[in-house]
Amino acid sequence: MARESSLRFGAQTDEITSLLRIINLVRTEEAVTRPEIGRLTGLGRGVVTQRVDAAIEAGFLEDGEFGQSSGGRAPRTLRFRSDQAHIIVCALGALHIRVGIASLDGTVTSQTHREWDIATGPAATLDTALGMIDELLADEPERPVWAVSVGVPGPVDFESGSPVAPPIMPGWNGFDIRRRFEQRFDAPVWVDNDVNLLTLAERQRRRDEPIDLIYCKVGSGIGAGLLSRGRLHRGANGAAGDIGHVRVRDSAEPCRCGKVGCLEAEAGGWALVRRANRAIEDGATGMLATQFAGGLAITPEAIAVAAMDGDALAISLVHHSAGLVGESIAALVNMFNPNVIVIGGSVSAAGEIFLAEVRRRVYELSLPLATRDLSLVRSVGDEKEPLRGGAQLAIEQLFDATFPRWFAEGRPTIVGVRAAA
Numbered sequence: 122m123a124r125e126s127s128l129r130f131g132a133q134t135d136e137i138t139s140l141l142r143i144i145n146l147v148r149t150e151e152a153v154t155r156p157e158i159g160r161l162t163g164l165g166r167g168v169v170t171q172r173v174d175a176a177i178e179a180g181f182l183e184d185g186e187f188g189q190s191s192g193g194r195a196p197r198t199l200r201f202r203s204d205q206a207h208i209i210v211c212a213l214g215a216l217h218i219r220v221g222i223a224s225l226d227g228t229v230t231s232q233t234h235r236e237w238d239i240a241t242g243p244a245a246t247l248d249t250a251l252g253m254i255d256e257l258l259a260d261e262p263e264r265p266v267w268a269v270s271v272g273v274p275g276p277v278d279f280e281s282g283s284p285v286a287p288p289i290m291p292g293w294n295g296f297d298i299r300r301r302f303e304q305r306f307d308a309p310v311w312v313d314n315d316v317n318l319l320t321l322a323e324r325q326r327r328r329d330e331p332i333d334l335i336y337c338k339v340g341s342g343i344g345a346g347l348l349s350r351g352r353l354h355r356g357a358n359g360a361a362g363d364i365g366h367v368r369v370r371d372s373a374e375p376c377r378c379g380k381v382g383c384l385e386a387e388a389g390g391w392a393l394v395r396r397a398n399r400a401i402e403d404g405a406t407g408m409l410a411t412q413f414a415g416g417l418a419i420t421p422e423a424i425a426v427a428a429m430d431g432d433a434l435a436i437s438l439v440h441h442s443a444g445l446v447g448e449s450i451a452a453l454v455n456m457f458n459p460n461v462i463v464i465g466g467s468v469s470a471a472g473e474i475f476l477a478e479v480r481r482r483v484y485e486l487s488l489p490l491a492t493r494d495l496s497l498v499r500s501v502g503d504e505k506e507p508l509r510g511g512a513q514l515a516i517e518q519l520f521d522a523t524f525p526r527w528f529a530e531g532r533p534t535i536v537g538v539r540a541a542a
């Protein structure tokens with residue numbers, strides 16, 4: 122099932138660099154004809170023709186329709202072939218596994234999910250995820266896998282591809298997730314925090330704007346992803362954006378990270394559930410109390426729904442969370458000056474009840490210059506978002522980091538997916 126690409130450039134880095142540049146220009150639709158490529162790269166006609174021919178022969182580009190004529194004969198447009206390989210995305214949540222297959226333009230072509238407790242540990246979890254991926258691949262056209270991205274609900278050392286002391290993932294500390302996927306697929310693997318994947322999905326949605334963005338997920342836990350001029354800011358160790366464990370004022374609530382008074386321990390979904398249960402024990406009545414009396418467990422989702430239905434206890438919980446989240450985000454706004462803040466996660470599903478309070482606190486506590494062009498919106502809340510973001514992570518790394526190396530080595534080597542053990 123193996124087929125060698127006809128790309129053989131040896132160590133001629135100029136050729137590799139210009140070939141990659143041309144592929145990327147067509148891929149991002151910055152230049153889609155040979156004359157446009159010549160104008161943008163400054164390369165002569167002969168060189169452009171040679172490189173484009175090489176890119177077509179290697180399967181990256183193909184000829185499309187004739188473009189707009191500017192006098193003489195209309196130039197032929199070029200298209201990037203996004204169907205030549207698969208990207209695999211595995212998005213792990215606290216209580217679910219979601220996997221998908223995407224093409225090289227980031228379109229998720231198939232996906233599936235199941236409920237799963239991540240506390241089961243890495244071996245069984247990743248075996249289950251790989252089984253789900255196999256099922257998807259069986260129904261996809263047979264193509265090589267060029268990239269794998271994995272999202273996990275905890276801090277990740279991006280360089281090593283391993284979680285670091287993740288509070289809700291017992292047994293995962295330091296586990297080499299990358300290696301597990303590399304053993305299965307002959308492809309590069311990237312592992313990142315789940316909120317970073319959501320952040321990249323948001324970037325893709327706004328790809329035409331220069332963007333400084335904070336994505337804040339208020340689900341069971343709380344985390345943030347940061348985009349600086351469109352680039353993900355992971356920090357020195359991959360810990361950037363972990364605002365869930367920033368300390369809030371006057372709180373003595375124990376956090377699941379082992380510390381006391383973290384934002385998450387006051388405002389995260391799990392903390393709201395704890396507060397709801399306490400309130401009900403103390404005699405609170407209403408929708409949540411009735412559900413609880415009926416044997417239904419209180420969840421962050423149930424609190425958001427009850428708040429939208431006007432339940433007083435749920436509204437006070439959501440307000441409490443939103444006010445504290447707003448204060449923490451305001452500190453970030455003053456320091457980071459984003460133009461977009463996106464709020465996602467199950468607690469924010471309470472909609473304007475949550476968002477209006479966050480907005481109020483952010484504007485109250487931020488400097489006018491920092492909020493002049495700021496928009497604060499809710500995420501689209503689509504469950505496929507982590508898969509879309511994972512595909513973006515893979516594409517970014519593949520074309521920026523992996524291809525220069527592959528091309529220098531005479532790859533991509535086309536290896537059939539199912540040939541790998």
Ligand SMILES: [Zn+2]
Pocket residue numbers: 365366376377378379380383385386
């Ligand atoms: Zn904490």
